[in-house]
Amino acid sequence: MTIKKRRVIMAFFGVIITGLCVGGLQKANLGTDPFTSFVTGIANLFKSRYSVFYVVITGILLLGIFLIDKHYIGIATVINLLLTGGAADMMHHLLDSLIPFPGLFARFGIMAVSLVFTCFSAALYFSADLGVSAYDAWALIASDRQQVVPFKFCRIITDSFCVLIGFIFGATVGIGTVLTAFCMGPLTNFFREKITNPMLEE
Template sequence: MYQFRRIIMAFCGVVLCGFCVGMLQKANLGVDPFTCFVTGIANLFKSTYSTFYLILTGVLLVLVFILKKHYIGVATVINLFFTGVAADTMHHLLDIILPHPNLAMRSGLMVVAIIFTCLAAALYFTADLGVSAYDAISLIAAYQYRLLPFKYCRMITDSLCVLVGFLFNVTLGVGTIITALFMGPLTQWFRTHLAEPLLTRGQHAMA
């Protein structure tokens, strides 16, 4: 039952994250830091986003495998196959429900998406069944090498991604800045106050 709970947490976290990506795309007020980074590198080499998403994610996966392959697992596979589908599905639904959202609606979508992205990340981080290659970098820095608390490691990696995007002509938005500065601390808050107690209660129930 405990293992099943972890799988459900990982699956829900990944799918929720995908839904939030679709909401951010619909809000059109700035992409998340990793998308910003990939787009910037693609601009540098005058290539496409999809090409460099595969290349950079592959490089990060190799790095994670070398440093701490523990972070590659079931959730990594779920992330690979379900995040894009969930994002496209949410974006399609929002196109039907809100074909022409005004600025207030777009701002609301952005805020909700950022909050639930942090909740989603907290769920699949805590499930500890693997994470995305990008997420693993700040986790390794925080928990394996103990460079800084996780929230600060995430703020640093997100900010570096945004800087690279800015240097290579990626249009930034308020959503980009907010995610770069606040996703780390908010994700940590959700881990401490919701995800970890949820998993612990499941473990105690087994006992």
């Protein structure tokens, strides 16, 4: 199998697993990542589904990126737009059917598994290197164009805004949100070094 095909497959499964993990974190109801909090809050405001507003909001962000700096857009960006929201709703619905009223222990278990696989899916996505998500791209654009504020501070600003909006409109902000912020970097790097980068070696 060629490297290009491997990259496409890794990007595809990275996006799908990310969506499934979002659904798990929503079911656990202990807090999600900042962008999911934002989309959930806006969906709550309009009394709609997460998958609907994920496409709407990501599409708007993507249009802005296309007009400003389209080199951030790749096949993984498009896959992310089309599949993440649907995968999240599917997983949430499945968990609702299997465990309608999970206890606290089960909720922590769902959260822990979802967080670990979120990091693994991010490693697949990043190692594939076929474009970034629309949300990630905005902080990159802000830091690259201004060349004054580093990316990590641009990301803090965007994450803080998303968490605030999500919280205002009823999204759960909790330990899952905090753990996502602190664990994703180290765990994602671990998976990249040990699993996903070696997957691209001949």
